[in-house]
Amino acid sequence: MSYLVLARKWRPNTFEELTGQEAIARILRNAVSVGKVAHAYIFSGPRGVGKTTTARILAKALNCENGPTPDPCGTCRSCSAITDGSSMDVAEIDGASNTGVDNIRDLRERVKYAAASSQYKIYIIDEAHMLSTAAFNALLKTLEEPPPHVIFVLATTEPKKIPATVLSRCQHLPFRRIALKAIVQRLRQIATAEGIDITDGALEMVARAAEGGMRDALTLLDQVTSFADSITADEVKDLLGLTDTENLAAMLGAVIEGRSRDIVAGIAELTDTGMDLKVYMRDLLTFTRNLLITRIVGEPEGVLDVGESERAVLVSLAKLTSEEHIALLLSDLIKAEPAVRSALYPRVVFEMALLRLSLMHRFTSIDDAFRVLGGESPAPRKLAPPATPYTSPAARKTPPPVEKKTGEAPRSAKPSPAPTPAAVPKPATASGMPLEAVWQAALQRIDKESHLLFFRIQEGEVSCEGGEITILFNGGQSVHADSVTESLPSIRALVNEIAGRPVRVTVDTRESKTVSKTELKEQALRNPLIREALELFDGRIMDVKPANSQGGDHV
Ligand SMILES: Nc1ncnc2c1ncn2[C@@H]1O[C@H](COP(=O)(O)OP(=O)(O)O)[C@@H](O)[C@H]1O
Ligand SMILES: [Mg+2]
Ligand SMILES: [Zn+2]
Structure with a gap:
């Protein structure tokens, strides 16, 4: 008997078994229950997350001899025919190899005839984005006046490539990457049923490597089990060349x-x-x-x-x-x-x-x-x-081990960086100091005397060009600008003292394109919606950097 790869052997047969696509399962089950199945669906999403599987489950749900039912039996003639791909009423068309308009014309001819033995004819077009424009146009004609017994499911990894005219006639269901935990659970279930001896750590690693794709996870599981009888995380790491x-x-x-x-x-x-x-x-x-x-x-x-x-x-x-x-x-x-x-x-x-x-x-x-x-x-x-x-x-040891087992901070841990007041330059000898350094020293003194003022200054952009110090605030920061302006006399005195010479210090409140760094950082870091916050942050931390600070590009 030939070995059936796990991904095929364990293709879910019911909505229940489908892992990690609960929202979609709910929508489709409901549509079948109330008899409101759309004429055409687009199943979009990464590869190996259950698009084709779901299309087949939908076909079973509609054509099950006990149906239409949201819980197809999986054993009747219709269900088994769909499982083994021999159903006359369910056609799987590969968009990538059937890009021609003829195929679609042929399809249009075929859809005119009622389903052979069941209620519905279901056309699953895989990689639908690969269809040619002519083929899409032909498909569109069918979608404009769909025969009542015909359902199209267009599966694609790139929904953006589907023409808007087609998209607008389909119900679009976006499939997601499957959560790591859900993948691990499914893998555990399969491993147990298959008698595979594998540790949780190893399964976790396999799941991580699969990056949200169940097919990849199962393929990897196949791979690692073909190498050893009992599998630990170390083996998975070595076999798959993963980083631990x-x-x-x-x-x-x-x-x-x-x-x-x-x-x-x-x-x-x-x-x-x-x-x-x-x-x-x-x-x-x-x-x-x-x-x-x-x-x-x-x-x-x-x-x-x-x-x-x-x-x-x-x-x-x-x-x-x-x-x-x-x-x-x-x-x-x-x-x-x-x-x-x-x-x-x-x-x-x-x-x-x-x-x-x-x-x-x-x-x-x-x-x-x-x-x-x-x-x-x-x-x-x-x-x-x-x-x-x-x-x-x-x-x-290389690489250095991390002291993690105890759950406490490693002894070598440094507290978050703290100011080092010891290094303040001596004002008396500082007459030749660069303005930048003068300003840093002044800032540190300001921070000691009035943290609030320090904070307000930090909200602005400071420039030390042309022999003078300018603190620039943008329009939305007038509160800070006003109070810094009020304190200007003492700031000037301090700067002059440190520099050992008179230095012009001004506050400027012109409209600035730049948003305050602190504002941005805070927006990003304090946002309770962490995922969104991080995206925001990723996008903005670069904005925070001065234009000349694009570190990394030239390394
Ligand atoms: N959501 C899922 N739940 C359980 N198994 C899945 C799921 N998605 C994919 N699989 C597994 O991966 C295989 C391929 O899935 P498939 O539906 O063909 O992916 P897609 O069409 O999205 O590329 C299935 O046979 C099944 O074993
Ligand atoms: Mg597929
Ligand atoms: Zn059935």
Whole structure:
């Protein structure tokens, strides 16, 4: 007996069995129950998430000998014929190979005749976006006056390529990627039924690699089971060349804490084991995004679609640093990713990108980090003491292990970057100081004396060009502008004192195109709708950067 691959053997036969497409199942079941099935549907979505499967279940629901019923029996003649693809009334047409208009004409001829043995004739057109314009036009004619017993299901991964005229005559049901947990559950059910000995960690890994596609998950499960009788996460990792969460956590931990030696050693280890750095980079990016969300919400359960082992690692790693820091890392990783992907020597680019990011831990504010990433050196006062020689035991292992089991923050954890007042430049000797440094020193004093004023100044854009300091506020910030203007005399006195010479300090409230950095950051980071917030954030953190700070592109 030939081996039937799991993906085919375990194709769901009922709406009940369909995993992760509950909304669609509900809509279709309801349509069948009340007899209001549309003449044409578009099932859109990524590959392997159940479009064809659902089309067949719908066909069974309509043509089951006990039906139409939302719960087709699966065993009657009609149901079994649909399952094994021999039903006369259900035609599966591959849009990719039947792009010609003739096929559709032929189809139009055929739809005139009533269903052979059942109530409905169902045409499932797979990869429908591949049909030619002429074929679409022919199809459109049928859709304009659909015979009562005919149902079309157009399945496509690219609904945007379906002409609007066709779209508007179909009910559009978008299929989603399936949640990791749902995939793991289904895999567990199948593994148990098949007598496959596999750990939860391994299933989680398979599911993660499938990226929301059930077909891919089942294909991967087939692959790993053909190699070993009992499977653990380690085996899956090796077999599929996957990145494991602990390695990602170790690498990101080294970046966060600025342990450049560990980064270099970690990358060497990755290359030695034949890891594709482009894949690793992408995984690191996703992992950092998950870390940011974890840092924001504290407990990612129910917010992030990650397995239990990744969740634990994220929670402990998130304690290492601030939201701001992780956000910056993420936005720069996003920019470095295409550079790594297209690099001739990905290792060099990857190393550079991570080492550069690891410098970030030394700077106390987001602005400093922006400056560094933009290629300038930071204002002197913000340089933390030189990095202490690395002594953690983690240094000796590559990549550094993450201390995650305890659930508490690792001992080596640095608190989120704090100001280092010790480094304030001495006013007496500072007459030749660059204005930028003067301003940074002044700001620090202001912060000590009036945090509110400091905060208000930070809301503006400060420029130290042309030998003068300008604090620019945009239209919506008049409250800040007014109160900073009121304090200008004392700000000027302070600046003059530090600079040892008179410096012009002005407040400008012209309309500015730029929105305040803090405003943006806050909008993004505090938004309770985390998923949306993150999208917003991803899109905007780049805006926050000054135009000359596009770090990452040129690494
Ligand atoms: N939502 C799902 N629930 C359970 N199994 C699924 C689901 N989606 C896909 N599968 C599995 O993947 C295989 C291929 O699914 P299919 O419906 O052909 O995907 P699509 O048409 O979206 O590319 C099915 O035979 C089934 O084993
Ligand atoms: Mg399909
Ligand atoms: Zn039946």
